[in-house]
Amino acid sequence: MTVYKEFSVGGNQRPMGNFGPIIGLILFLVIAYFVIKGLFTILAIAAPFLLLLAAILDHTVIIDFGKFIFKMLKENPIFGLVAIVLTIVGYPVVFGYLFAKAWMRRRMKKYGEQVQKERNRYDDYEEVKEEKEEDFLILPNVQKPLEVKKTETGSDYENLFK
Numbered sequence: 001m002t003v004y005k006e007f008s009v010g011g012n013q014r015p016m017g018n019f020g021p022i023i024g025l026i027l028f029l030v031i032a033y034f035v036i037k038g039l040f041t042i043l044a045i046a047a048p049f050l051l052l053l054a055a056i057l058d059h060t061v062i063i064d065f066g067k068f069i070f071k072m073l074k075e076n077p078i079f080g081l082v083a084i085v086l087t088i089v090g091y092p093v094v095f096g097y098l099f100a101k102a103w104m105r106r107r108m109k110k111y112g113e114q115v116q117k118e119r120n121r122y123d124d125y126e127e128v129k130e131e132k133e134e135d136f137l138i139l140p141n142v143q144k145p146l147e148v149k150k151t152e153t154g155s156d157y158e159n160l161f162k
Helices: 019-057 060-075 077-089 091-120 133-137
Strands: none
Touching (some): 019 060
């Protein structure tokens, strides 16, 4: 006769057993799906405006992206075609990316110009009156400290603290 024993670490304290975490995971994935779908819908509506703003802010970003796709198509046609298909399917994400890149390039360009202006700016100066070198090198008289008589009482160790 075979005896089967079931071992449970920590006991079975969950009210729904192992189904609770599975239901929680499914619920999380459903909520994540609807949130991502909503963001994608909003991005799809705003995509043409984002592309237009990217062209206004820095048109070279769009040109660089086109060159990147063309280069990929030339070097590896399969990856190039996949990139073109993904760009068409995911145009809201691509247009959002192009807008963000153009905006960051513009901010970096403005920051660089500001740093350049700070480097080229001259501060007001104040003329310092030169003193005679003779007066500058004369040191005041310093009196020598009085010598303290040393009395040797005790060991060398005790004399260190006197």
